[in-house]
Amino acid sequence: MKTNQPTVFVVDDDPSVLKALARLLLSAGLNAVTFTSPNEFLENYDPHAAGCVVLDVSMPGLDGLQLQQALAALGDAAPVVFLTGHGDIPTSVKAMKEGAVDFLTKPVHEQDLIAAVHAAIEKDRLNRQARAELTGFLAGLATLTPREKEVLAHVVTGKLNKQIAADLGTVEKTIKVHRAHIMEKLHIRSLADLVRLTERSGIKFMPIEKSVKAERQR
Numbered sequence: 150m151k152t153n154q155p156t157v158f159v160v161d162d163d164p165s166v167l168k169a170l171a172r173l174l175l176s177a178g179l180n181a182v183t184f185t186s187p188n189e190f191l192e193n194y195d196p197h198a199a200g201c202v203v204l205d206v207s208m209p210g211l212d213g214l215q216l217q218q219a220l221a222a223l224g225d226a227a228p229v230v231f232l233t234g235h236g237d238i239p240t241s242v243k244a245m246k247e248g249a250v251d252f253l254t255k256p257v258h259e260q261d262l263i264a265a266v267h268a269a270i271e272k273d274r275l276n277r278q279a280r281a282e283l284t285g286f287l288a289g290l291a292t293l294t295p296r297e298k299e300v301l302a303h304v305v306t307g308k309l310n311k312q313i314a315a316d317l318g319t320v321e322k323t324i325k326v327h328r329a330h331i332m333e334k335l336h337i338r339s340l341a342d343l344v345r346l347t348e349r350s351g352i353k354f355m356p357i358e359k360s361v362k363a364e365r366q367r
Contacts, residue, residue: 156200187211201269
């Protein structure tokens with residue numbers, strides 16, 4: 150199931166529906182792989198494969214919602230678009246709360262399905278981009294010197310270079326050099342991105358007061 154191009158994985162226990170959906174997706178220029186049961190899909194599922202999943206709600210064994218939950222439990226799951234033969238508001242609400250991109254009723258309007266699939270593929274692309282960005286940030290963070298980490302802890306609080314210099318007992322020019330090195334190592338261009346990724350990383354810095362005190366005791 151590995152592919153470099155986004156793939157739409159369609160899961161439905163009705164072979165005629167699978168055939169029709171695959172034909173539609175292929176006609177829209179999309180890669181499509183079909184499965185007749187949730188278990189068959191899970192046995193072949195590759196979380197590294199880009200794309201999305203189109204799920205029937207009612208299927209023997211695992212139903213669509215249970216499959217959605219199973220995918221979520223695996224982590225970094227592909228976005229889901231649901232299809233159902235019956236309009237069921239509670240089910241649709243539950244599916245959307247669990248992160249479904251859309252919840253469509255059969256017989257589905259072709260353009261509605263294609264639009265939902267494109268939205269799901271775009272969501273997957275953005276999710277993967279965000280994960281790659283965070284991975285790169287964490288890798289860069291590991292290359293910072295202890296001093297650069299101290300400066301970073303002050304920078305993300307919004308302090309100016311001269312304030313950081315005063316806190317760390319050095320000169321503003323030195324702080325500018327440290328900041329430049331930090332931005333280069335982390336591949337960050339703006340303070341906003343630096344703060345955002347620092348928050349996303351969950352990194353907890355030593356309280357600034359303690360950091361400054363430790364520095365002055367050296």
